[in-house]
Amino acid sequence: MSQTLAELRETLRRIEGDGYQRRPSLPFGVSAIDGKLANGGLRLDALHEVAGARPCLGDDASATLFIAGIAARAWGPVLWVVKRRDLFAPGLYQAGLAPHRVLYAEARDDAELLAIMEEGLRHRGLGAVIGEVKRAGLAATRRLQLAAEGGRTIALLLKGHARDGADPLGQPSAALTRWRVKSAPSAPLSFEGVGRARWRLELVRQKGGEPFEMLVEAPDETGRIAVPARLAAGPAPGRGADAEDVARATG
Amino acid sequence: MREMGRRSEAAPHPFRAQFLEKGRSDEAGAVPPVRTSGEGQREGPYPGEGAFFLTGRMSGGIVGRACAEDARAPSDARRAVRRPAEPPLVTAHRVDGRDLVHAANEAAWALGIAPGMWLTQARVMAAGLHILPADPEGDRAALHDLAVALARRWAPTVAVSDDTGLFVDLTGVAHLHGGEEAFAERLLRLLARLGYAARLAVADTAGAAWALARRGPAPVVIAPPARHVDAIEPLPVAALRLEEAHVRLLDRLGVGTVAELIRLPRKPLMRRFGGALVRRLDQATGRAPEPLEPVVPPLAVSAVQRFAEPIATPEPIGRWMDILCARLARSLAEAGLGARAVLLVAERIDRRDQRLRIGLARPSRDPAHLSRLFRRRIEEVEPGFGIEAMTLHVLRADPLAPEAIGGALDEALGDGTPDLAPLIDALANRLHGRAPWRVEPVESDVPERSAARVPALAPPDRRPPALGADDVRRLAAAEDDHPWHPRWPRPVRLLPRPEPVEHVLAELPDHPPKRFTWRGRSYRVVRADGPERIGGEWWRRPAERDAVRDYFSVEDEEGRRFWLFRRGDGVRAETGDLSWHLHGTFG
Numbered sequence: 001m002s003q004t005l006a007e008l009r010e011t012l013r014r015i016e017g018d019g020y021q022r023r024p025s026l027p028f029g030v031s032a033i034d035g036k037l038a039n040g041g042l043r044l045d046a047l048h049e050v051a052g053a054r055p056c057l058g059d060d061a062s063a064t065l066f067i068a069g070i071a072a073r074a075w076g077p078v079l080w081v082v083k084r085r086d087l088f089a090p091g092l093y094q095a096g097l098a099p100h101r102v103l104y105a106e107a108r109d110d111a112e113l114l115a116i117m118e119e120g121l122r123h124r125g126l127g128a129v130i131g132e133v134k135r136a137g138l139a140a141t142r143r144l145q146l147a148a149e150g151g152r153t154i155a156l157l158l159k160g161h162a163r164d165g166a167d168p169l170g171q172p173s174a175a176l177t178r179w180r181v182k183s184a185p186s187a188p189l190s191f192e193g194v195g196r197a198r199w200r201l202e203l204v205r206q207k208g209g210e211p212f213e214m215l216v217e218a219p220d221e222t223g224r225i226a227v228p229a230r231l232a233a234g235p236a237p238g239r240g241a242d243a244e245d246v247a248r249a250t251g
Numbered sequence: 252m253r254e255m256g257r258r259s260e261a262a263p264h265p266f267r268a269q270f271l272e273k274g275r276s277d278e279a280g281a282v283p284p285v286r287t288s289g290e291g292q293r294e295g296p297y298p299g300e301g302a303f304f305l306t307g308r309m310s311g312g313i314v315g316r317a318c319a320e321d322a323r324a325p326s327d328a329r330r331a332v333r334r335p336a337e338p339p340l341v342t343a344h345r346v347d348g349r350d351l352v353h354a355a356n357e358a359a360w361a362l363g364i365a366p367g368m369w370l371t372q373a374r375v376m377a378a379g380l381h382i383l384p385a386d387p388e389g390d391r392a393a394l395h396d397l398a399v400a401l402a403r404r405w406a407p408t409v410a411v412s413d414d415t416g417l418f419v420d421l422t423g424v425a426h427l428h429g430g431e432e433a434f435a436e437r438l439l440r441l442l443a444r445l446g447y448a449a450r451l452a453v454a455d456t457a458g459a460a461w462a463l464a465r466r467g468p469a470p471v472v473i474a475p476p477a478r479h480v481d482a483i484e485p486l487p488v489a490a491l492r493l494e495e496a497h498v499r500l501l502d503r504l505g506v507g508t509v510a511e512l513i514r515l516p517r518k519p520l521m522r523r524f525g526g527a528l529v530r531r532l533d534q535a536t537g538r539a540p541e542p543l544e545p546v547v548p549p550l551a552v553s554a555v556q557r558f559a560e561p562i563a564t565p566e567p568i569g570r571w572m573d574i575l576c577a578r579l580a581r582s583l584a585e586a587g588l589g590a591r592a593v594l595l596v597a598e599r600i601d602r603r604d605q606r607l608r609i610g611l612a613r614p615s616r617d618p619a620h621l622s623r624l625f626r627r628r629i630e631e632v633e634p635g636f637g638i639e640a641m642t643l644h645v646l647r648a649d650p651l652a653p654e655a656i657g658g659a660l661d662e663a664l665g666d667g668t669p670d671l672a673p674l675i676d677a678l679a680n681r682l683h684g685r686a687p688w689r690v691e692p693v694e695s696d697v698p699e700r701s702a703a704r705v706p707a708l709a710p711p712d713r714r715p716p717a718l719g720a721d722d723v724r725r726l727a728a729a730e731d732d733h734p735w736h737p738r739w740p741r742p743v744r745l746l747p748r749p750e751p752v753e754h755v756l757a758e759l760p761d762h763p764p765k766r767f768t769w770r771g772r773s774y775r776v777v778r779a780d781g782p783e784r785i786g787g788e789w790w791r792r793p794a795e796r797d798a799v800r801d802y803f804s805v806e807d808e809e810g811r812r813f814w815l816f817r818r819g820d821g822v823r824a825e826t827g828d829l830s831w832h833l834h835g836t837f838g
Contacts (some may be wrong), residue, residue: 057836058811062741065838068277068707078670079687088745088835089702090735095743095838098734103671103707105687116678123674124406142801183838186778194780194806196838205299221737225385 007017012073026073026154028217032227038208042070042177047145047155049175051168053182053200055161062199065095065180067130067156072096072223074154076127079103079120081113083132096223101127114140119156121147132158143172169204177206184215187228198228268297317574339377343370343387351387357448359637360393379457397445398546398748405438407545410543416464418457418543433469454479457543458535460511462490480536484510491531497524509535552586552645554578561600561637568597568634569626571641576622579643589614589651595625597632598640605632612675612686612708614649624680677705692734698745698783698834701735740804742814742835749832757831760821769833774813779805799826804837812837 027041029033042048050067052059059122064087069077078101085106087221089099103139107113110133121128136144136157146150148155156174159168169178180202187195197218204209255679260739302672339359350370357678364373391414395545398417402409405428408420417439421431428434431453442449452463452472462474474482485489486509489498497653500761512520521529532794533539554575562568572595583590591614597605609624613652632638679686687707734740754773763779783805787795799817807813814835819827 014289030462056811057744059489061812061836064743068838079674086744086747088698088742089691090698090741091743091838093735094737094741099690099692099702105682106685107682110680116681119677119681120674122670123677125674127673160760183812185804185808185810186812187776192779194778194804198810198813199838209286225298227747236699 002151012171027068027082028226032214033225036203036209036212037177038206042154044152044154045148045150046176047141047148047157047174049141049157049159049169049173049178051178051180052161053157053166053202058182058183060160062183062197062218063158063179065091065197066179066181066201066225067158067201068095068097069219069223069225070156070221071102071128071130072153074127075152077103078124078128079105079117080127080131081083081105081116081120081129081131081166083109083113084106087202094221096221107131110134110136110140113142117155118147118159121151121153124151124153126153128154128156130158132160134160136160136173137169138172138174141239145174151158164195178204180204186204188215201225217225252599262496304771315403320492324668327378338379338381339379340363340383341370341387344381344387361479368581377711387414395546397447399548401438402546403548408543408545410545412457412461416461420545421453429474435473439471448501454482456537457541458492458531458537459483459537459689461492466490468827480513481537483754484508484513488512489526491535493528493531497528500524506615521643548740552579552582552588552590552648554582554643555640556642558638561639563637565629565632568632568638568641569629572625572629573618573622575641576625577618579645580618580621582618583645583648584653586648586651587652588648589616590621590645590648593621594644594646596642596644597634597638599634599638600636603635605634605638607631609680610676610686611672611682612679612706613672614651615672615676616651620676623673624676627677628680672708686728694734695788697788698785700742700788740780740814740837743838745834745835749816752831752833755831757817759829761801763805764815764831766827767831767833770812774807776805779803781805782817784818797823797825 009152025037025039039168046186048070050063052063071080072095076221079101082104083106084103087104089102092102099188105116107251113131113133114136118132120126131198139163141157142146144155144157161168169180182200182202184200186197189195199216199218200213201216203209205211215228217228219225244246261693263656272441288833339356339357339362341355341364343350345351345354349594352366352368352370352373354365354366355364355373359373359377362377364376364380370382374382394411394414394417398411400411401417403732406419406424408422410418410420412418421434422696423719425431425434428437429780435451435453438450439449445510450467450470450472452460452465452467454460454463454472455476456479459474460484462483463474463479463486466489467482472482486505488501488511490507491512493501501512506515509532513536517529530539534541556571558571563570575595579590586738590611592608592610595607595609597607599605605623607628609621609628611624615621664737675687679689688704689707690702693701711738750769752769754768755764756766763781763784764776766773766775768774782801783803785802786799787798789796798817799820801820802814805815813833814837815829815831815833817831818830819829821829
């Protein structure tokens with residue numbers, strides 16, 4: 001019955017012509033990124049992997065914030081499965097993820113965590129399901145991908161660095177996109193202080209598209225990342241690398 | 252509820268006829284008196300309408316034997332009774348602007364403090380008197396619980412007489428405990444163990460039992476059968492549950508005891524005081540019936556199935572789980588309850604019961620949801636040689652009103668927020684009790700305290716209590732700010748405990764560090780912001796009265812951003828020892 005209703009609504013919408021169509025993907029709202037993604041954004045009913053570039057807390061926090069920004073722009077409640085309780089909710093709130101939307105669950109190990117994520121994906125009432133794992137093999141990620149298919153819940157896997165120093169995104173995986181986030185020097189200011197955080201964002205692999213790398217600015221309070229604008233006053237002296245990045249990102 | 256008094260009025264009871272023979276033979280004329288062997292007619296002091304006592308086989312026109320139990324010092328003073336060397340303790344309440352003693356414990360009674368006394372007077376009488384606020388609601392609830400407990404184990408009919416007493420109908424019960432004396436003794440022992448100081452009286456009528464329990468000569472008074480009027484005659488008239496104004500008026504008229512009241516002509520009494528006084532008098536003597544309204548102990552909800560042949564395979568176990576859950580849901584719906592915790596007991600042939608316990612975040616009686624939760628854990632049931640019986644017990648239940656069947660339709664239409672309760676239940680049962688949680692903002696600037704864990708289904712925003720008409724906060728027209736500031740830098744990951752950093756190079760009093768070493772690695776700070784000064788919360792811990800943390804957000808040359816703080820403001824030594832700590836990392 002629900003399918004019939006949805007179809008009828010879709011037809012009505014087309015007749016009324018308000019231009020709204022339920023999009024199966026979640027765009028970043030940045031044409032420089034969305035244009036390079038195969039689906040014009042992150043597919044909602046799919047699994048995506050994110051990892052920090054280096055095994056340090058700073059890059060881990062950047063990857064966390066990247067995920068929080070995506071989840072903030074998803075449509076509904078968010079299930080965040082953790083293994084350690086070091087997430088700081090006020091920090092997530094600054095990326096647009098309001099505390100009443102997030103449901104936390106704590107798992108003991110990777111297997112339990114993946115099972116809980118699957119449970120959340122199959123519930124169909126969540127906007128996003130996020131999990132933090134050390135390692136997840138091809139079979140585990142395929143299970144998540146299968147659970148996500150047919151729904152509107154975006155599955156986000158934050159992969160940590162294993163002890164052996166292997167690349168967390170190097171293992172085979174069923175994820176549609178794999179992202180690597182690395183902290184970069186923040187936006188230069190004309191006065192003392194720390195500007196808006198910047199990352200070197202790298203799409204390592206995507207299905208049906210090419211990998212790319214660019215400099216982006218961290219999410220604002222609505223969870224939107226941005227491409228650094230060419231500063232009116234020009235980049236601060238002695239930051240040649242920055243200027244190059246900006247040129248490459250915008251041009 | 253048994254309406255003992257009224258039933259006999261509607262249709263005259265054959266046994267009642269025995270006692271009506273003398274006075275009103277017209278009513279009982281058609282019914283021949285029935286006499287049981289060994290049980291003759293007992294005459295009360297009022298021939299024709301006298302009270303009577305019947306054991307065992309029946310309950311007659313009025314309550315056979317009633318025992319009033321007086322919890323003189325209810326719940327608050329309970330602990331006091333348990334330990335003999337307890338200091339005097341009273342509970343106080345406020346009546347018309349005066350603070351009065353509501354209840355007093357043994358030690359306080361011994362000092363002459365009685366309920367109704369002014370609190371100031373009681374303070375003068377006992378130095379170091381411990382005073383607690385009275386909790387009449389809690390007392391009533393405790394008394395009701397006690398009544399339910401007695402109704403379960405001691406006598407089927409237990410009624411709450413007033414705020415401090417219970418009626419226990421002893422008809423056909425006393426011999427189970429070895430007679431009335433033994434019953435009274437055992438009951439008092441039980442109550443003493445529970446911490447109640449009780450007085451107890453057994454008499455033919457509820458009114459007489461009440462009078463003897465309150466005003467009787469001893470803590471335990473047992474009026475012999477049919478002699479209850481003799482027993483209450485020397486008591487003051489207040490023992491008859493009269494209105495206070497009537498007691499005062501009787502006192503002025505020179506009527507002090509029940510005996511004097513009984514001897515007065517009834518008609519003028521009725522004219523002067525109305526029907527209430529005479530009714531109370533008749534209820535005490537047994538002329539008028541007094542139906543009791545017994546408490547009804549709640550029944551535990553469960554569903555049982557025994558099998559003719561033991562089952563051992565998952566399919567029948569799962570199917571019976573479904574059937575039992577459906578039955579349980581029906582029973583719950585009849586009781587108006589929703590289950591919060593359900594236990595499945597599968598009894599094996601070798602008597603090693605298998606137990607599965609599920610919890611629910613919100614009361615529910617949806618059979619599909621319940622059986623889904625059980626089926627998920629079906630592999631934990633080890634059937635062994637076979638299961639011969641399965642039982643579902645509701646361990647915890649909350650009231651649940653009938654629900655509208657709109658959920659599925661709403662979801663199909665795409666309106667409304669999705670229902671997360673089934674997911675939360677599934678997760679909690681999979682995680683074996685480590686239930687999911689939410690984080691709620693707390694009005695505190697100290698980072699560790701600014702977020703609190705709350706149960707997943709707690710209402711997300713609790714409305715603050717409505718302000719009074721003259722509250723000064725009404726003048727502030729602006730909306731309350733969110734406790735978390737959207738602009739002040741806050742890290743995404745907060746270390747469980749701030750970790751000390753070493754080799755810090757920073758200028759006093761308010762410059763960010765230029766260089767620091769953390770976890771064995773040295774970082775050179777390129778950019779920094781701060782300080783953001785956060786003071787200690789002296790209202791939580793006195794030690795924080797002067798404590799200050801100066802927070803800096805710093806960035807090293809590779810773009811890693813950290814949240815550091817220094818203890819102390821750099822000027823006054825009492826604000827901190829100037830040690831540096833790392834508290835979190837920004838994204």
